[in-house]
Amino acid sequence: MNKIAALPMYNVSPALAADWHALLADVLRRVEPSADIIEPDDLHTFWRRPDLLLSQTCGYPYVLGLNEYVQLIATPEFDASGCDGANYSSVIVTRSNAPFDSIEACRGARAAFNSVDSNSGYNALRHTVAPYARDGRFFNDTLETGSHLGSLRAVAENRADVAAIDCVTMAFAREAYPELTGRLREIRYTCSSPGLPLIASKQVSPEQADALRAALDEALNAQPERARRLKLKGFSHLTAEHYDSIRQMENEARVANYARLA
Incomplete structure (x- = not known):
């Protein structure tokens, strides 16, 4: 075989x-x-x-x-923003015209994520938000999209407000889909991991x-x-x-x- x-x-x-x-x-x-x-x-x-x-x-x-x-x-x-050697991080994005300019400001917003077993889209976002959660909650709603591109589209189309995107995927998306990523802006990066x-x-x-x-x-x-x-x-x-x-x-x-x- x-x-x-x-x-x-x-x-x-x-x-x-x-x-x-x-x-x-x-x-x-x-x-x-x-x-x-x-x-x-x-x-x-x-x-x-x-x-x-x-x-x-x-x-x-x-x-x-x-x-x-x-x-x-x-x-x-x-070679992408958010990478350091073999480590990478996620970039948390929102719509260009959204009012969110910090993690704290995202309280009550809608979060999109690719899947619950994703480090970049779920684990890193959860880790970033955790210090600001109250009684185990922070967002008003969450949406599982199936992919990072799906999360980017959900935010751009106002079906969600924020998402954490693998910084390598984001670098590729900026080149391949500039019209999509041009409708978004960065809030911050998560901590890095392998x-x-x-x-x-x-x-x-x-x-x-x-x-x-x-x-x-x-x-x-x-x-x-x-x-x-x-x-x-x-x-x-x-x-x-x-x-x-x-x-x-x-x-x-x-x-x-x-x-x-x-």
Whole structure:
């Protein structure tokens, strides 16, 4: 049975999806040419497959149990506002003409988020809001949109007032959808945490994991213009302990009696 791979997390536009696909294909050619690139319907099931050779996940699912099934291969370093090495943050946005100019001013507003298992869209926003919550509440309403682009559109279309957006996604969206992002403005950035890691099944051998890391560097350097479009500067090799800060963000919100975005 062939191994499988996919890079599903930053396909913000069709052009970016094509570049991520090409980068992945270059990596697989160097490591295991018979591997299949697929488009997974259920990411949580896909990430847990024992034949997973390479993919990318969010750090929040990783610390919530996915780490039992996968090993860390690398964490991308992006050239985007809000990134620092392998760390990233979320930018909290509102409409350009909205009255919100601080987190405190957002009390009673409507928040959009991509999914409850997102570090950038949910965990980071909850952590930022927690010190200002009262009796476990801060927002008047919340809306789950299914994606960061969906959250941006919800705010721009006045179906929500604020959203926290992965700063890398935001950088891509500014270039791909300037009419959409031009209707929004930034309130502030959240605290930073390790970026979205590239992962492989724990069934992948240490030798093949090292080969994947080498192939990622080679594929990046082989196409500098593609790397520029993907805003990729390089890759870090982080440990599981680095991602403990994401769990700590969750814990700090719970201690503040703000266990869920509300």
